[in-house]
Amino acid sequence: MHRRHLHVLVVEDSDADAVVVRERLTEAALVDVRVERVTSLGQAVLALEQTAFDAVIYDMGLPDAQGLPGFRELALAAPDTPIVILTGNDDAELASTALAERAQEFLPKQMMDSPWLLRAVQHAIERHRLLVEVESLALEDPVTGLYNRRGLDFLGRQHLRHADRTGSPVTLLYLDLDAFKAINDAHGHAYGDDVLRAVAEALTSCCRDVDIAARVGGDEFALLVVGDQSGAGSSIAERVGTAIDGLVNRGLVPMDFGVSIGTAHRPGGDRRMYLDHLLRIADLDMYRDKSARRVLRSTQAVLRP
Numbered sequence: 001m002h003r004r005h006l007h008v009l010v011v012e013d014s015d016a017d018a019v020v021v022r023e024r025l026t027e028a029a030l031v032d033v034r035v036e037r038v039t040s041l042g043q044a045v046l047a048l049e050q051t052a053f054d055a056v057i058y059d060m061g062l063p064d065a066q067g068l069p070g071f072r073e074l075a076l077a078a079p080d081t082p083i084v085i086l087t088g089n090d091d092a093e094l095a096s097t098a099l100a101e102r103a104q105e106f107l108p109k110q111m112m113d114s115p116w117l118l119r120a121v122q123h124a125i126e127r128h129r130l131l132v133e134v135e136s137l138a139l140e141d142p143v144t145g146l147y148n149r150r151g152l153d154f155l156g157r158q159h160l161r162h163a164d165r166t167g168s169p170v171t172l173l174y175l176d177l178d179a180f181k182a183i184n185d186a187h188g189h190a191y192g193d194d195v196l197r198a199v200a201e202a203l204t205s206c207c208r209d210v211d212i213a214a215r216v217g218g219d220e221f222a223l224l225v226v227g228d229q230s231g232a233g234s235s236i237a238e239r240v241g242t243a244i245d246g247l248v249n250r251g252l253v254p255m256d257f258g259v260s261i262g263t264a265h266r267p268g269g270d271r272r273m274y275l276d277h278l279l280r281i282a283d284l285d286m287y288r289d290k291s292a293r294r295v296l297r298s299t300q301a302v303l304r305p
Contacts, residue, residue: 005031005033006032007036008055008056008057008121009036009048009055010035010038012057017112024112028118036053044056049077053081055121055124056074056078058074058085068094068098071085075102075103082105082124082125082128083124085098085106086109086112087109088109104124104128105121105123105124141214143197144197144200146204146214147215148215148216149216153275155212156275157274169268170224171263172265173236175199175220175222175223175240175260178293179257181219183195187254195252202240205243206243207223210226237261241261244259262282262285263282263285264282
C-alpha cells in the first residue's frame with residue numbers, strides 16, 4: 001500500500017498543545033505528515049503566502065487574534081486550503097458560525113489527543129476538495145472562465161471584509177459591450193462567444209491574481225480591485241479600455257466594437273459602501289460613459305465627409 005503525504009500548518013501558541021498535535025498527526029503508519037508550526041496569526045498568513053499546505057490546524061485563541069475575526073482573516077489568506085479549528089471553548093454557536101464560514105472541521109482541544117485528529121484533517125481535505133469542485137461549477141461562467149455574478153457576490157463580499165479590516169481602498173469597474181447583439185446577429189453566437197472570451201482575456205491581463213474579474217450578464221463584465229492605491233479609479237479603467245481597444249487592432253473583434261466603462265471607488269478606511277452599492281454607482285457611471293460615447297459617434301458621423 002502506498003503511503004500518503006500531507007503538509008500541515010499548525011497555528012498554535014501553546015508549546016504543550018503543539019507537541020500533542022504533532023505527535024497525533026505523525027504517529028499513523030500509512031500517512032507521512034510534515035508539520036510546520038507558527039505561533040501567531042501574522043506568522044500563519046506569511047507562511048501561507050510562501051508555501052502551499054494541504055491543511056491548516058488553527059487555534060482560535062492566539063495572542064494576536066481571538067475568535068471568529070482571526071479565523072476570517074486566515075480564511076481570506078488561504079481560500080484554497082481547508083482549515084480545522086481547535087478551541088479550548090466548546091461553544092456550539094461559535095462552531096456553527098465557523099463551519100458556515102468555510103471551516104471544514106471544529107474540534108475542542110480535549111479531543112486533540114486522540115486518533116480523531118488526523119482523521120479530522122483527512123476528512124477536512126476531502127470535504128474541501130468536493131466543495132471546490134461544486135463551487136467551481138456554481139461560481140464560474142462556462143463561456144469565459146471568469147467568475148459569474150454569484151462568484152462576484154461571494155468572493156467580493158470576502159474581499160470587502162478584508163478591506164474593512166486593513167483599511168484598503170476598493171475600486172469596482174463595470175463594463176458593457178457596445179452593440180454586442182448586433183455582433184451576434186451579424187456573425188452568429190459562436191463568433192459572439194469568441195468575442196466574449198477575447199474580452200475576458202483582455203480584462204484578466206489588467207488584473208492581479210488577487211483581483212476578481214467576472215462576467216455578470218450577457219455582455220456585461222466587472223472587475224473588483226482591493227488595495228491597489230496607484231491603480232485606483234480612472235487609471236484602471238484606462239488600462240482596461242486600452243487592452244480592449246487592442247482587440248480591434250489585432251483583428252479579434254469587428255472594427256465597430258467598443259466598450260463602455262463605469263467606475264466606483266471606495267477610499268481606504270471607508271466602510272459605508274458595500275458591494276451592491278459599488279455596483280449601482282459603477283453601473284450609473286457606465287451609462288454616463290455609454291451616453292457620451294454615443295454622442296461622440298454621432299458627432300463623428302456628421303463631420304464625416
